[in-house]
Amino acid sequence: MRYQDLPVQLDRGEVHDVSNPLLCDHFSKDDILNQNAVHRLYLMQVGIMPLYGIPIVCYLVQTGDDKNILIDSGLPEIIPEDASEFENGQDVIEQLASMGLTPDDIDTVISTHYDGDHAGRHAAFTKAQYVVQRVHHLDAASNPRYASIRPQWDQPMERIRLVDGDTELLPGLELIETSGHVPGHQSVLVRLPTTGAVLLTIDAVPFGEGFTRDEPDDGSDPDAAAVRASTIKLLDRVEREHIGLVIFGHDQEQWKTLKKAPEFYE
DSSP: OOOSSSOEETTEEEEOOOTTTHTTEEEEHHHHHTTTTTEEEEEEEEEEETTTTEEEEEEEEEEEOEEEEOOBSSOOOOOOGGGOOOOOOOHHHHHHHHTOOOOOGGGGOOOOOEEEEEETTGGGGTOOEEEEEHHHHHHTTTOOGGGHHHHHHHHGGGGGEEHHHHHHHHTTTTEETTSSTTTOEEEEEEEEEETTEEEEEESSSSSGGGGTTOOOOOOOTHHHHHHHHHHHHHHHHHHHHEEEEEETOOOHHHHSSSSOSSSSSS
């Protein structure tokens, strides 16, 4: 029997009548409360920067109650002229289809930020709720950096959940505010039953070589202080919580060593 078959409503974290003795004969209270916890993590490469070999990626999280949570959506179907350094591969729609999923099966889209290589297919997920840091969404409204794909991320507000700072979205899935790359950027911490904790740094730390406390400022980042603060914040989490796997946002050498969809971490 699956949790979905139980005679109670167990949807989006709501649990009713967990004291029911008929339930407790078969399932512990913790089992019922945690039925919406994360079970699987898929990694998908959806494009590339050919000149450098840098992968463009997004992620799919699945929960025990069959919810599908997409983290970023990759490049737009038609690359804007001002983003000619990018090239599409097998896009997120195609990769989801290979797993038996359609855009309508996606319940939530976590927007780490609205750069074109991360939010380029957001509008395809018409049944999903979008989750983004409030400060980022407000900044994007008047920031020309995100203008070329505005139709993708500028969705009706009733479908956008604005969060403020670090937020536990559901058991085993935490958003970590990591401004620096852009205001209101967010990284994602996924806790899996077998693999354990997996940190997706996204663009807070795009390459493994930068995940250090003594990375020098080369002057290339206009908000170097915030970048360093977010890097230290993530390093502290990794050390404090003994996080075993850190996946960097665009690290081509690391990417070669990771499981990619249809394989998954669990």
